[in-house]
Amino acid sequence: xxxxxxxxxxxxxxxxxxxxxxxxxxxxxxxxxxxxxxxxxxxxxxxxxxxxxxxxxxxxxxxxxxxxxxxxxxxxxxxxxxxxxxxxxxxxxxxxxxxxxxxxxxxxxxxxxxxxxxxxxxxxxxxxxxxxxxxxxxxxxxxxxxxxxxxxxxxxxxxxxxxxxxxxxxxxxxxxxxxxxxxxxxxxxxxxxxxxxxxxxxxxxxxxxxxxxxxxxxxxxxxxxxxxxx
Numbered sequence: 259x260x261x262x263x264x265x266x267x268x269x270x271x272x273x274x275x276x277x278x279x280x281x282x283x284x285x286x287x288x289x290x291x292x293x294x295x296x297x298x299x300x301x302x303x304x305x306x307x308x309x310x311x312x313x314x315x316x317x318x319x320x321x322x323x324x325x326x327x328x329x330x331x332x333x334x335x336x337x338x339x340x341x342x343x344x345x346x347x348x349x350x351x352x353x354x355x356x357x358x359x360x361x362x363x364x365x366x367x368x369x370x371x372x373x374x375x376x377x378x379x380x381x382x383x384x385x386x387x388x389x390x391x392x393x394x395x396x397x398x399x400x401x402x403x404x405x406x407x408x409x410x411x412x413x414x415x416x417x418x419x420x421x422x423x424x425x426x427x428x429x430x431x432x433x434x435x436x437x438x439x440x441x442x443x444x445x446x447x448x449x450x451x452x453x454x455x456x457x458x459x460x461x462x463x464x465x466x467x468x469x470x471x472x473x474x475x476x477x478x479x480x481x482x483x484x485x486x487x488x
């Protein structure tokens with residue numbers, strides 16, 4: 259299998275094969291912690307690091323692991339990187355670590371990570387595997403942060419609240435209060451996460467459908483190519 263180029267990896271990870279909006283993987287943490295930008299950003303960074311590290315490690319050992327123990331080996335690799343991410347967040351962003359709670363260890367069960375390890379990294383050299391982890395992680399993180407921003411803005415009337423939990427005291431004044439004394443509880447609660455995620459998926463599908471129609475040849479162009487009307 260020839261390694262795909264960077265543009266293909268970027269297009270797949272960020273849009274065409276986005277883990278959250280197309281493959282619909284990792285929906286449990288996506289919906290559970292996306293009530294604010296800081297929560298979404300914290301989980302996105304942890305998932306990105308695990309994806310890149312596990313993809314690289316799986317690619318490096320891909321020719322040395324017997325097929326009978328391939329999936330258990332991949333799960334152990336992913337669990338090791340998740341443990342590293344969990345310990346790093348506990349050490350450097352403890353308050354955010356407490357907010358995210360069990361959803362950091364649960365990255366191990368994210369099907370997007372194991373799926374990329376088995377479907378891509380186990381069949382590709384290290385560099386394409388690392389880039390695939392980067393792009394898939396960025397695609398998942400972008401969907402996560404966008405969902406968190408929409409829910410925080412329309413649910414609480416603010417953006418970037420509590421960003422100092424992740425970036426330190428420097429970000430303590432970065433909160434933007436766009437709608438003072440505002441609270442729309444529906445978007446903050448889990449039903450709002452399902453509703454907002456559904457809107458984002460529908461919007462992406464509408465954009466893709468519009469692009470396909472724009473790229474499709476017109477009847478006159480089909481006649482010119484084939485010589486017969488269709």
